[in-house]
Amino acid sequence: MYKEKTIPVYIKEIYQETNDVKRFILASVEGKLLPRFNSGAHIATYLKREDGFIIRQYSLTSNPDKTDQYQIAVRLSNASKGGSLFWHEQIKVGDELHISYPKNDFPLSFKAKHHVFYAAGIGITPFLSMIQELSDKGSSFELHYASKSKEVCAFYDYLRKHFSNQSHFYFSKQHNRVSTSSLEKHPIGTHIYFCGPVSFIQEFTEAALGIGYPKSSIHLEHFVPVQPMNVEPFQVITKNGEVIQVAKEQTLLEALLHNNVEAPYSCRMGRCGTCEIPVLKGEIDHCDSFLTEDQKNAQRSILTCVSRAKSGKLVIGI
Amino acid sequence: MKWNDDLEHFPYPFKGSVYRYSNNSIPMNTPISIEITPDYKDEMLLKRNLLTHHPERCYQSLSHTTTGQWEIVNLVIDQLVTYYPQHFSVEKKDAEWTFHNKIFDETHKFTFQDERTLPCEPLAFISHHVQEDLLFMMQRDGDLYLDAGQLCFPANWSLAFNLGMKFKSIHHPIPGFKEEGMDDRILQFLMRLEAGNPWERKNWSLMAGDRLDTSLETFDKWGKLRKQVTRENAGELVHLRVEVQKLFRLPRTNSILFTIHTHLLSLEKLASNHEWLKQFYDILSELPAHILEYKGISLYRDEVLNFLNHRLKGGKVR
Numbered sequence: 001m002y003k004e005k006t007i008p009v010y011i012k013e014i015y016q017e018t019n020d021v022k023r024f025i026l027a028s029v030e031g032k033l034l035p036r037f038n039s040g041a042h043i044a045t046y047l048k049r050e051d052g053f054i055i056r057q058y059s060l061t062s063n064p065d066k067t068d069q070y071q072i073a074v075r076l077s078n079a080s081k082g083g084s085l086f087w088h089e090q091i092k093v094g095d096e097l098h099i100s101y102p103k104n105d106f107p108l109s110f111k112a113k114h115h116v117f118y119a120a121g122i123g124i125t126p127f128l129s130m131i132q133e134l135s136d137k138g139s140s141f142e143l144h145y146a147s148k149s150k151e152v153c154a155f156y157d158y159l160r161k162h163f164s165n166q167s168h169f170y171f172s173k174q175h176n177r178v179s180t181s182s183l184e185k186h187p188i189g190t191h192i193y194f195c196g197p198v199s200f201i202q203e204f205t206e207a208a209l210g211i212g213y214p215k216s217s218i219h220l221e222h223f224v225p226v227q228p229m230n231v232e233p234f235q236v237i238t239k240n241g242e243v244i245q246v247a248k249e250q251t252l253l254e255a256l257l258h259n260n261v262e263a264p265y266s267c268r269m270g271r272c273g274t275c276e277i278p279v280l281k282g283e284i285d286h287c288d289s290f291l292t293e294d295q296k297n298a299q300r301s302i303l304t305c306v307s308r309a310k311s312g313k314l315v316i317g318i
Numbered sequence: 319m320k321w322n323d324d325l326e327h328f329p330y331p332f333k334g335s336v337y338r339y340s341n342n343s344i345p346m347n348t349p350i351s352i353e354i355t356p357d358y359k360d361e362m363l364l365k366r367n368l369l370t371h372h373p374e375r376c377y378q379s380l381s382h383t384t385t386g387q388w389e390i391v392n393l394v395i396d397q398l399v400t401y402y403p404q405h406f407s408v409e410k411k412d413a414e415w416t417f418h419n420k421i422f423d424e425t426h427k428f429t430f431q432d433e434r435t436l437p438c439e440p441l442a443f444i445s446h447h448v449q450e451d452l453l454f455m456m457q458r459d460g461d462l463y464l465d466a467g468q469l470c471f472p473a474n475w476s477l478a479f480n481l482g483m484k485f486k487s488i489h490h491p492i493p494g495f496k497e498e499g500m501d502d503r504i505l506q507f508l509m510r511l512e513a514g515n516p517w518e519r520k521n522w523s524l525m526a527g528d529r530l531d532t533s534l535e536t537f538d539k540w541g542k543l544r545k546q547v548t549r550e551n552a553g554e555l556v557h558l559r560v561e562v563q564k565l566f567r568l569p570r571t572n573s574i575l576f577t578i579h580t581h582l583l584s585l586e587k588l589a590s591n592h593e594w595l596k597q598f599y600d601i602l603s604e605l606p607a608h609i610l611e612y613k614g615i616s617l618y619r620d621e622v623l624n625f626l627n628h629r630l631k632g633g634k635v636r
Contacts, residue, residue, distance in 0.1 A: 005514045035513060036389070036570035064570065101514030102569050110382075110458035216460065264340060271510070272343045272517070273503045290507065 006046060006098035007034065012069060014093055020076040021122065021154040022088055023061070025069050029096055033067040037102035039133035040126050040221075043070070044100040047086055056083040059125035059221075060102060061155075063132055070099075073154060075122040106193075106221045108133065113189030115141040118178065118204055120196025124155055126221050127195065131163055146170040146178040146196070180207035195221040234309035236316050246308070253304040256318070263304055263318060270306035277302060278317030283310040324356065325591065328583050329562050331520040335600040337609070339495060341504050343519040343565070350397050351516070351564050351577045352448045354405060358421060361449045361530070368470045368531055369445065375535045377442050378481040379454075379466035386454055386571040387440035387466060388431050393566065393575065394444050394452075406447075419447050441466055450564075450577040455485070455508070457572050462508055464488060465573075469533075471580045473523050473559060474614060476534040493608035513569035521561045523613040524602075524622065528557050528582050547618035552625035553586035556618070558598070585622065589629040599626040 013025040028034055037060055047054040062071035074087040106126050108115065115134060117127045124145055134141045143163065147153035149171050159167045170178040180203060183192065192208060194201045201220055208218050233248045238261060246255040253275055256263040266274035270288030279302050286296045288303040295301070302314070355361075368376050379387070395417060398406040409416045413430040426443075428435040436443050445452055445468035454466040462485040469477040480488050485508065486501045495501055511517065525532065526543035547555055559582055566575040589595045602615075602623060610616045 004512060007514075038570060038572035041569070041572075101512060103512050104569075104572050107457070107572050110456075262334070262336075266340070266342045266519075267344055267517075269345070271345075271507070272341050273507050274341045274343075276503070289510065292506070 004044075004100050006100055008096060009034075009070075009099050010096045011091055011093050014091070017073060017154050018152050020152070021073055022076075023071055023073045024087070024091070025071055026099065027069045034070055035101055036067055037064050037129070038104045038107055039064050039129040040106040040108060041102040041104040041129070042106075042126070043072070043102055045072075046098040046100075047083075047091075048097070049082070049086075054082050054086060056087075059129070061125050061128040064129050073122070073125050075154070106195075106219065109191040109217070109219065112191035112217070113140070114187060115139065115191055115193065116186055117141065117143045117193045118146075118196070118200075119143065120146045120178075120200040122154065123194075123196030123200070123221070125195075127193065128155060128158075130193070131166070135163065141166055143167045144170065144178055144182060146172070146200075149173040180204055183208050183211055183213070191217045191219060193219045193221075231308070232312075234312050234314070236309070236314045238316060239318055251305055252302070252308065256304060261318060265305055268305045270303050273303065275304045277304060280315040280317055282312075282314035284308075284314065285310040325583070325587050327355070328587075329520055329560050329581055330594060331522045331560050332594075332597055332601060335597060336604055337601045339492070339498065339500055339609070341500070341507055341519070343507065343517040346516045346518050346564065348401075349514075349516045349566075350401055351566055351575060352394060352397060352450050353562070353579055354402050354421075355449065355579075358449060362422070362446075364530065365449070365470045366446055369442065369468070375476065375478055375533055376470050377439075377445070377468050378477050379439055379441060380482060383454055383456065383466040384433065384440070385431075386456065386568055386573045389568040389570050389573075390452060390454065390575050391440045391444045392430070393568070394448060398447070441468055448577075450579045453576040453578070455574040455576055457509060457574065460509075461485070462505060462574065471530040471578070472533045473521075473525075473561065473580070474532055474534055474537065479534070491612075493612055508565070508574060511565055511567040511574060513567040516564060516566045518562065518564045521563060523559050524615045525557050525559050525582075526555055526618060528584070530580055530582070541614075544614065544617045547621045549621050549624040549628065552618075552622050553589065553629075554584060556585045556622055556625075557582045558585065558588055585625060589626065595626060595629055599623070599630060602626065 008029040009026040010029050011024055012027045015023040017023045042057050042059045044055050044057050058072040058074060060070050061073050062069065074084050076088045077084045108130055117130065119127055127143060131141055131143060143159070143166055145153070145167060147169070150156055153169065153171070156169070170176050183204070186192070192213065194204045205218060205220065209215070231248055234246050236244050236246065236252065238244065242259070244255050244259050246252050253263055253265050253268070263277065264274050266272045271290055273290045279300060284299055284302050285308045287306040287308065290303060302316070395408055399408050405421050407418045415428055415430050417426045418424070433440065441452060441454065451469045451471055452467065453464060453469065455462045456465040464480050464483055467477050485505050489495050489501055526547050527540055529540050532540050543555065559580065562579045562581065564577045568575055588598060602619065610619055
């Protein structure tokens with residue numbers, strides 16, 4: 001499987017932002033500068049536990065050009081299975097951990113004439129670097145930020161101080177709720193960005209599509225779910241009827257090559273797409289990071305270097 | 319000009335006995351975008367001469383690429399001084415950089431991210447110090463665009479023509495590339511490149527002559543050599559042209575640096591390695607017409623096959 005390179009960092013400072021949100025300042029263990037990042041980017045954090053690593057993704061909330069340290073903000077989730085709970089209760093100043101290089105699945109549109117951000121709760125985090133960048137460039141933007149109250153509204157003071165002209169707050173405890181009707185007020189050429197709970201994103205996306213926003217003008221933050229790898233032996237039937245067994249500790253690609261099937265390949269880690277072959281029958285357990293969700297759901301091709309059968313048997317087109 | 323024809327270090331591109339277009343990328347072990355070879359001085363003099371006298375075909379950029387160009391300067395200089403400290407060094411005092419190219423005995427002082435302190439654009443500046451062609455692909459609004467580049471040694475294409483084009487439009491002329499779904503797949507791969515995890519691949523073609531600067535604009539000067547190939551002169555005249563291509567995600571601008579290092583090897587030299595001779599003969603014999611045509615081999619394929627076959631049978635031509 002694909003194993004990304006990581007950067008060793010330590011916890012430089014910790015701040016209690018609100019009752020359930022903490023901010024963490026991370027700096028390089030080796031005293032090196034950290035990479036600049038594209039606004040909207042996140043990092044994966046690797047927390048070492050007795051039984052392996054907890055990997056969690058957090059948006060970078062610092063200035064994209066600041067390279068001596070990064071900042072992330074973590075909300076303590078009630079449903080925490082260890083990620084945010086560990087950040088809140090275990091992590092202390094001086095602790096070391098590994099982080100990924102910054103990556104961005106939620107970039108600013110290049111062609112937008114005006115940017116509008118809708119955040120609910122901790123969904124504010126990716127927008128902090130984005131509005132910083134737009135502000136530096138002198139671009140036009142506005143922020144609509146929903147929270148329960150001023151007291152639990154993370155980064156409220158910061159936003160009031162630096163972006164008071166562009167920021168609109170909605171506190172539900174004061175019966176002031178953000179409404180999809182504000183989507184109707186943005187000029188042509190506006191790109192809209194949603195981040196928050198799934199229900200919030202769904203409601204606003206549907207409303208925007210209903211109003212007539214082009215799909216390409218609507219941007220959502222979504223993290224790639226971690227693929228559970230269910231490793232079981234299975235068999236494949238090739239084009240000429242040959243039955244090939246794939247052992248538990250073997251990849252499909254290895255089994256094909258072992259049986260002298262001329263299967264294409266390159267990276268062997270589910271990233272480059274070279275080893276993709278057609279699947280005619282059977283259900284696939286996709287473990288790659290190459291195919292799109294639609295391509296995976298179509299169940300018509302497999303990346304032999306990492307993916308396996310869900311159904312015990314696959315008929316392949318090679 | 320005579321190149322070193324270095325058999326031992328030649329990046330031989332083939333595996334198997336059949337060649338088809340594929341994404342044959344592999345992850346890089348050592349993240350290095352450039353390579354200094356024994357031909358450095360000769361190639362750099364040729365390159366600098368081309369950049370000076372033919373800027374329109376060797377250098378192009380769009381105005382929004384300046385930040386990305388500085389990212390390239392940063393990445394390339396850091397790698398030059400890390401991997402070739404005997405040839406390059408840099409002193410950084412905040413934003414004040416002093417860069418030394420010891421091979422040419424040059425010192426350049428400039429302020430990082432201040433174009434006014436350089437004699438030319440940042441990408442053009444760093445191009446004067448590396449053998450590679452440097453291309454900048456910007457990821458914006460869900461697609462990849464060739465937004466800047468320095469290209470002195472193209473394999474029959476034009477930077478001026480392709481500037482600002484999308485990835486798929488650039489590759490549109492390759493027969494079968496779209497039909498086989500390669501364009502979608504490779505675009506998908508590129509858009510998911512991650513910072514800190516660079517990739518490399520090799521591409522190849524055959525050429526009559528040993529010119530590095532085979533631009534589309536100068537086809538009239540070098541294309542006619544294809545008509546002069548005979549079995550007798552193929553060993554000297556015809557060269558295997560291999561591009562080592564490297565792909566780096568630039569995290570600040572979420573764009574991609576694509577470097578191309580072109581290597582030439584005469585068929586005479588190639589034939590001195592029996593394994594390569596046999597493999598290349600098999601590949602060329604089997605190569606479909608559309609690939610032969612696109613790679614510009616059709617006109618003299620038979621002569622080259624005759625030469626290779628003659629060598630396989632142990633014959634010396636002269």
